[in-house]
Amino acid sequence: MNALKKYFESIRPQFEKGGRLHALWSIYDGFSSFLFVPNTTSKSGVSIHDAIDSKRIMTLVVLAVIPAMLFGMYNVGYQNALAAGKLAETGFWAMFFFGFLAVLPKILVSYIVGLGIEFAWAQWKHEEIQEGFLVSGILIPLIIPVNTPLWMLVIAVAFAVIFAKEIFGGTGMNIFNVAIAVRMFLFFSYPGSMTGDKCWIYQSNIFGLGYDLPDTFTQATPLGAIAQGITPHFSMADMFWGFIPGSIGETSVVAIALGGILLLVTGIASWKTMSSVFIGGIAMSLIFTATGQSPIVWYEQLIMGGFMFGAVFMATDPVTSARTETGKWIYGFFIGAMAIIVRVMNPGYPEGMMLAIFFGNMIAPLIDYFVVDANISKRAKRSARK
Amino acid sequence: MANVIKLHKGLEINLKGKAKETKILTPASKEYGIVPGNFVGVTPKVVVKEGSHVLAGEALFVNKACEDVKFASPVSGTISAVLRGDRRKVLCVKIQADEQQEAKDFGCKDMKTLDADSVKQALLEAGLFGYIDQLPYAISTTPDTVPSGIYISALRDKPLAGDFEFELQGNENAFQTGITALSKIAPVTLGIGAKQSAQALTGTQNAEVYVFDGPCPAGNVGVQINNIAPLAKNETVWTVDPTAVVFFGRLFLTGKVDLRRTIAIAGSQVTEPAYTEVLVGTPLADILADRLVKKEHVRIINGNPLTGHVSDLNGYLGAHTSEVTVIPEGDDTHEMFGWIMPRTKEFSTSRSYFSWLLGKKREYDLDARIKGGERHMIMSGEYDKVFPIDIFPEYLIKAIIAGDIDKQEQLGIYEVSPEDFALAEFVDSSKLPLQQIVRQGLDTLRKENA
Numbered sequence: 001m002n003a004l005k006k007y008f009e010s011i012r013p014q015f016e017k018g019g020r021l022h023a024l025w026s027i028y029d030g031f032s033s034f035l036f037v038p039n040t041t042s043k044s045g046v047s048i049h050d051a052i053d054s055k056r057i058m059t060l061v062v063l064a065v066i067p068a069m070l071f072g073m074y075n076v077g078y079q080n081a082l083a084a085g086k087l088a089e090t091g092f093w094a095m096f097f098f099g100f101l102a103v104l105p106k107i108l109v110s111y112i113v114g115l116g117i118e119f120a121w122a123q124w125k126h127e128e129i130q131e132g133f134l135v136s137g138i139l140i141p142l143i144i145p146v147n148t149p150l151w152m153l154v155i156a157v158a159f160a161v162i163f164a165k166e167i168f169g170g171t172g173m174n175i176f177n178v179a180i181a182v183r184m185f186l187f188f189s190y191p192g193s194m195t196g197d198k199c200w201i202y203q204s205n206i207f208g209l210g211y212d213l214p215d216t217f218t219q220a221t222p223l224g225a226i227a228q229g230i231t232p233h234f235s236m237a238d239m240f241w242g243f244i245p246g247s248i249g250e251t252s253v254v255a256i257a258l259g260g261i262l263l264l265v266t267g268i269a270s271w272k273t274m275s276s277v278f279i280g281g282i283a284m285s286l287i288f289t290a291t292g293q294s295p296i297v298w299y300e301q302l303i304m305g306g307f308m309f310g311a312v313f314m315a316t317d318p319v320t321s322a323r324t325e326t327g328k329w330i331y332g333f334f335i336g337a338m339a340i341i342v343r344v345m346n347p348g349y350p351e352g353m354m355l356a357i358f359f360g361n362m363i364a365p366l367i368d369y370f371v372v373d374a375n376i377s378k379r380a381k382r383s384a385r386k
Numbered sequence: 387m388a389n390v391i392k393l394h395k396g397l398e399i400n401l402k403g404k405a406k407e408t409k410i411l412t413p414a415s416k417e418y419g420i421v422p423g424n425f426v427g428v429t430p431k432v433v434v435k436e437g438s439h440v441l442a443g444e445a446l447f448v449n450k451a452c453e454d455v456k457f458a459s460p461v462s463g464t465i466s467a468v469l470r471g472d473r474r475k476v477l478c479v480k481i482q483a484d485e486q487q488e489a490k491d492f493g494c495k496d497m498k499t500l501d502a503d504s505v506k507q508a509l510l511e512a513g514l515f516g517y518i519d520q521l522p523y524a525i526s527t528t529p530d531t532v533p534s535g536i537y538i539s540a541l542r543d544k545p546l547a548g549d550f551e552f553e554l555q556g557n558e559n560a561f562q563t564g565i566t567a568l569s570k571i572a573p574v575t576l577g578i579g580a581k582q583s584a585q586a587l588t589g590t591q592n593a594e595v596y597v598f599d600g601p602c603p604a605g606n607v608g609v610q611i612n613n614i615a616p617l618a619k620n621e622t623v624w625t626v627d628p629t630a631v632v633f634f635g636r637l638f639l640t641g642k643v644d645l646r647r648t649i650a651i652a653g654s655q656v657t658e659p660a661y662t663e664v665l666v667g668t669p670l671a672d673i674l675a676d677r678l679v680k681k682e683h684v685r686i687i688n689g690n691p692l693t694g695h696v697s698d699l700n701g702y703l704g705a706h707t708s709e710v711t712v713i714p715e716g717d718d719t720h721e722m723f724g725w726i727m728p729r730t731k732e733f734s735t736s737r738s739y740f741s742w743l744l745g746k747k748r749e750y751d752l753d754a755r756i757k758g759g760e761r762h763m764i765m766s767g768e769y770d771k772v773f774p775i776d777i778f779p780e781y782l783i784k785a786i787i788a789g790d791i792d793k794q795e796q797l798g799i800y801e802v803s804p805e806d807f808a809l810a811e812f813v814d815s816s817k818l819p820l821q822q823i824v825r826q827g828l829d830t831l832r833k834e835n836a
Binding site for chain 2: 036
């Protein structure tokens with residue numbers, strides 16, 4: 001440890017102002033604070049600090065996403081084997097490694113493009129590299145279909161990091177969730193590749209793992225099938241455990257719930273936001289079932305599509321959600337209800353969660369405005385009375 | 387039956403090295419120093435010259451904004467130095483103490499004959515008026531302000547803070563006299579803690595006593611005011627440290643300025659944490675002589691680790707300081723992979739560490755490291771959990787950072803002082819210097835409104 005620390009201290013002058021590697025200061029600083037807890041001491045205000053910091057929070061969110069990611073990789077292999085009719089003879093590890101190899105390029109692209117832009121931006125602005133993209137980077141590959149071409153992902157990530165995050169001021173300043181911005185960009189720019197029947201199952205083998213499927217092969221997600229008027233042939237158990245086609249990380253209720261429990265126990269995600277998304281979704285589903293506009297029962301709505309993933313990982317993003325405690329209830333309810341409304345009432349979009357979260361991000365400041373305004377009015381009335 | 391107010395928001399930080407309730411002796415010092423910077427908002431005008439002789443109670447400097455407000459010397463002696471810093475800012479007035487101490491006699495006063503103006507006059511003459519602070523702006527006040535009330539908090543609940551109930555022993559008469567004197571100017575409200583049971587506190591005359599039952603910062607006078615009678619827009623109130631009330635009482639009882647106070651010497655780097663009786667302005671080197679575990683890589687704080695000012699062995703005991711705490715600096719600590727290691731020795735309100743499982747009695751030896759880089763605000767709701775004032779702290783901080791004065795006024799900046807944000811600054815995962823931000827906001831606002 002001490003030897004490593006001494007090494008870092010010895011090369012520090014090269015990266016500081018005047019040093020020959022000053023252009024790479026952000027990289028040095030990023031790695032240094034990755035390895036060592038910064039031991040700068042406080043210069044003003046409190047002398048002691050809570051041990052919590054932004055890195056710890058982001059680390060925990062990434063840990064919480066890992067079960068969904070691992071299951072998603074396995075499911076990619078499972079769906080491919082199922083489609084080829086070779087489920088019985090394919091082993092667990094073969095399916096998992098096939099899925100791993102299919103998903104890994106997307107994860108790498110997401111991190112390399114996103115972090116590359118962030119490092120460059122931080123260097124340009126002479127600021128510390130911030131950890132926000134560690135979370136966005138793992139969420140992005142999990143909300144896209146496995147057949148998304150990598151070049152599309154590069155453009156989308158670059159777009160989202162620059163125009164949905166950095167120009168607003170970086171981590172903590174963005175209005176829209178970065179992962180949602182990536183999905184929106186892909187969805188509206190390349191709709192053919194993001195929806196329909198062809199994008200959900202991986203079509204070819206990788207290094208001998210997996211199976212080649214005919215070009216004409218199609219498979220719809222349960223929501224997609226219902227939108228076309230076909231009854232999906234997946235059982236409730238399939239949908240609950242996640243053995244259905246869909247975006248890479250969104251299918252398994254169990255895997256997502258594990259992550260959700262970690263986030264709730266550690267207090268990183270707001271239980272108010274998470275629970276009100278569910279409450280809003282359930283309320284709207286019950287209304288639609290009662291009026292006969294949708295054949296889907298409320299618990300099916302919750303486990304189908306990206307509802308769980310959005311509720312647990314994306315609606316709870318503290319920067320883009322409502323920030324007042326009262327506001328969180330309204331914000332979450334709005335997202336849950338909106339997701340179901342878009343699903344049921346809009347024939348063009350079988351999945352409504354992405355749009356619901358995007359709209360939620362838009363109105364979150366408005367919700368908070370009214371909550372804070374109530375406090376302001378109370379104070380003004382009190383002053384007027386005295 | 388006293389009024390009881392229960393507060394739920396806040397945080398108790400259990401630090402190692404709490405002062406035991408015993409007194410240890412600190413001999414009188416040869417040199418004393420008064421720092422004008424202790425009196426927030428005061429631009430000092432020094433009225434003594436190097437080499438001149440002063441008696442205890444005579445003015446060393448006055449408030450430039452109102453020259454009636456004098457600041458008294460704690461001892462009689464010769465002015466040895468007037469230290470100045472950048473742009474001739476007065477840093478410290480040093481006094482070489484006489485062998486035989488002599489105090490200026492302002493005359494004993496009979497409480498029954500005094501009215502508001504004569505109380506103010508007496509305090510101004512004796513150089514004690516500047517010990518009174520005010521809200522809004524959380525600064526040292528001037529006699530032209532008309533307070534709607536005077537608030538005193540006898541509850542010192544910050545980590546390692548000196549307990550006023552212990553200090554009160556032997557000073558009960560002076561405390562009551564001080565309260566009676568202040569009550570002639572405006573109604574006095576005294577806030578005490580649920581565990582404070584001394585008759586001199588619970589049975590205080592000429593004051594309304596409120597019992598605050600809750601975690602830190604229930605002892606903050608601003609928190610108490612907000613939970614009793616929140617300030618209106620153009621209202622001014624005075625806030626007085628309870629030890630200053632004792633100083634006032636001693637003035638009226640004996641006619642002399644006696645700035646002796648009982649402070650706690652506490653912290654994990656103090657060999658035997660205890661209380662000691664010293665004068666305001668005592669050199670910290672004398673207070674901490676032979677009482678430190680080690681002299682390098684320690685942080686000496688004039689006050690408690692949340693709201694105190696960092697000092698060193700060349701510093702002097704501050705005018706409002708009720709404890710001197712010494713904690714490890716931490717700049718020689720190299721921890722690896724902090725973002726994933728369990729770090730069981732660390733204290734955190736977050737359940738991503740383990741201190742929440744290890745019980746409330748466990749004591750922590752926290753050092754002065756920030757333990758993270760400064761970020762924009764990311765997590766929401768962190769400040770609200772430790773902020774028992776009816777204000778949205780996050781929005782107020784954002785309005786101050788953005789310089790939006792109208793918004794600051796609407797959100798209640800006149801009701802807060804920087805110390806109210808100390809716990810929020812402690813728990814902040816984005817490591818923003820909240821107290822500094824609030825102080826800058828208040829100073830800007832004071833300039834705008836002047």
